[in-house]
Amino acid sequence: MAFDIVADIHGYAGTLTDLLAKMDYSEGEEGWSHPDRQVIFLGDFVDRGPRQEETYRIVRKMIENGKALAVMGNHEFNATAWMIADPTSSDNFLRSHSAKNRSQHASFLNQVVEGSALHAEMIAWFWQLPLWLELDKLLVVHAAWDEKKMNSLKPLLAPGNKLTACVMQRYCEKSSETYYAIETILKGVEADLPPGASFTDKDGHSRSQIRLKWWESGPSSYRDAALMAEAVVLGLADELFLNDPRQGHSDHRPVFIGHHALSGTPKLTSAKVACLDFSVVNKDGFLCAYRWSGETELRKENLLSVPVRA
Numbered sequence: 001m002a003f004d005i006v007a008d009i010h011g012y013a014g015t016l017t018d019l020l021a022k023m024d025y026s027e028g029e030e031g032w033s034h035p036d037r038q039v040i041f042l043g044d045f046v047d048r049g050p051r052q053e054e055t056y057r058i059v060r061k062m063i064e065n066g067k068a069l070a071v072m073g074n075h076e077f078n079a080t081a082w083m084i085a086d087p088t089s090s091d092n093f094l095r096s097h098s099a100k101n102r103s104q105h106a107s108f109l110n111q112v113v114e115g116s117a118l119h120a121e122m123i124a125w126f127w128q129l130p131l132w133l134e135l136d137k138l139l140v141v142h143a144a145w146d147e148k149k150m151n152s153l154k155p156l157l158a159p160g161n162k163l164t165a166c167v168m169q170r171y172c173e174k175s176s177e178t179y180y181a182i183e184t185i186l187k188g189v190e191a192d193l194p195p196g197a198s199f200t201d202k203d204g205h206s207r208s209q210i211r212l213k214w215w216e217s218g219p220s221s222y223r224d225a226a227l228m229a230e231a232v233v234l235g236l237a238d239e240l241f242l243n244d245p246r247q248g249h250s251d252h253r254p255v256f257i258g259h260h261a262l263s264g265t266p267k268l269t270s271a272k273v274a275c276l277d278f279s280v281v282n283k284d285g286f287l288c289a290y291r292w293s294g295e296t297e298l299r300k301e302n303l304l305s306v307p308v309r310a
């Protein structure tokens with residue numbers, strides 16, 4: 001099977017259909033399809049963008065008609081946790097309904113109407129998304145492939161690597177193995193900057209942690225180890241970092257990830273790991289895909305992208 005792996009969409013349904021059309025998919029009675037290829041979506045269908053319900057409908061229809069596969073992103077996980085009662089937390093929900101969390105989720109809650117039947121339907125569908133896909137010749141996960149952490153989750157997951165109430169409950173304990181496993185898989189591997197160092201993210205928040213190229217290992221500077229937008233990377237120290245959480249990656253299969261909000265013209269991350277998230281949420285961002293046809297070494301000519309449109 002040949003797959004077109006598509007990055008984080010965040011409600012940009014028009015940009016998604018631009019990308020599908022560019023890859024010679026067409027829309028028929030059964031939704032978008034290609035005669036001999038399938039899409040694999042990397043998650044993060046919702047939050048931020050203008051047409052979140054439509055994005056959900058396009059993706060869901062493709063999956064139900066056997067034209068696509070998908071994994072869960074951290075935004076679907078957070079949307080699910082937002083709805084789960086947690087009597088032990090200060091405001092009774094697994095994901096706190098704090099002002100900060102509500103503002104991050106506001107465009108979704110407004111577009112689907114919080115508490116509506118559509119809201120419940122979408123959350124029920126999010127539960128069905130696998131946390132990762134391990135195929136014969138390729139690996140797909142939203143942010144980081146970590147076999148040890150995946151193995152720790154497997155006994156707690158439903159068949160097909162899907163969330164369960166048990167996983168959600170254990171995730172509540174912020175020091176649990178389950179919490180760290182979910183955080184790594186869906187949000188990536190992070191390291192602290194040197195004491196006193198920080199950068200400002202796109203929402204204006206000061207950050208003292210960077211996201212890492214988790215598949216590498218060995219001595220590295222903060223700058224070389226970071227998997228982040230270019231403007232952030234160039235501002236990082238060119239000195240070796242300590243307390244390195246990276247474990248390398250030995251699986252021979254290529255890995256596709258999203259999540260890391262890279263900037264600039266889409267380019268291939270490496271021959272074995274491709275991050276396809278080029279920030280569709282930015283006005284100069286791109287929605288990016290990789291057209292995979294069985295190769296074990298990824299090739300830059302198989303990357304394809306379209307500029308964002310509302």
Ligand SMILES: [Mn+2]
Nearest residue numbers: 044073074259
């Ligand atoms: Mn994400």
